[in-house]
Amino acid sequence: MSAVLTAEEFLTEGERKQVSAAIAEAELRTSGEVRVHLDDRTVDDVLEHAAFIFEELGMHRTKDRNGVLIYVSVADRKTAIIGDKGINERVPPRFWNDALGVLQLHFAAGRQADGIREVVALVGEKLRAYFPYQSDDRDELSNEVSIGRS
Numbered sequence: 267m268s269a270v271l272t273a274e275e276f277l278t279e280g281e282r283k284q285v286s287a288a289i290a291e292a293e294l295r296t297s298g299e300v301r302v303h304l305d306d307r308t309v310d311d312v313l314e315h316a317a318f319i320f321e322e323l324g325m326h327r328t329k330d331r332n333g334v335l336i337y338v339s340v341a342d343r344k345t346a347i348i349g350d351k352g353i354n355e356r357v358p359p360r361f362w363n364d365a366l367g368v369l370q371l372h373f374a375a376g377r378q379a380d381g382i383r384e385v386v387a388l389v390g391e392k393l394r395a396y397f398p399y400q401s402d403d404r405d406e407l408s409n410e411v412s413i414g415r416s
C-alpha cells in the first residue's frame with residue numbers, strides 16, 4: 267500500500283477539475299445531482315458517515331430526491347455511495363455495490379481520478395434512465411469535489 271494520503275492529496279487540483287467536469291457532463295443528461303466528497307478518514311461506519319455527510323451537504327433537498335453522493339474515506343480507501351430515495355427506490359440494490367467495485371478496482375491500481383470519473387459516468391447513466399434531463403432543470407448541487415475538514 268502506498269503512503270497515507272490526505273483528502274487534499276488524494277486528487278490533484280487538475281484531477282478535481284476533471285471530476286467536476288465529469289459531473290457537469292453527466293448532469294447534462296439527467297435532472298439528478300451527483301456529488302463527490304473526500305474525507306481524510308472516518309472512525310464511524312463508512313455508510314453511516316456517508317449518510318451524515320449527505321445530509322450535511324443538503325443533498326436531501328433536491329426537488330425529485332435524486333441526489334447521489336460518492337463518498338471516499340481516503341486513509342483507508344473506504345467508499346460508500348448514497349442515493350436519495352427517489353433514485354434508491356428505482357435502482358436494483360446491487361447497482362451501488364457494482365459501482366463501488368469499479369471504484370475499488372481503480373483505487374487498488376492507483377487510478378483514483380479515473381475510478382471516480384468512471385463511477386460518476388455510471389451513476390449519471392443510471393440517473394438518466396429514471397430522471398431524464400428536463401428543460402427547466404437547475405444545477406441544484408455544486409459540481410465541485412468537497413473535501414472534509416477534520
Ligand code: CA
Nearest residue numbers: 297404405406
Ligand atoms: Ca440538476
Ligand code: CA
Nearest residue numbers: 405407408409
Ligand atoms: Ca450539480
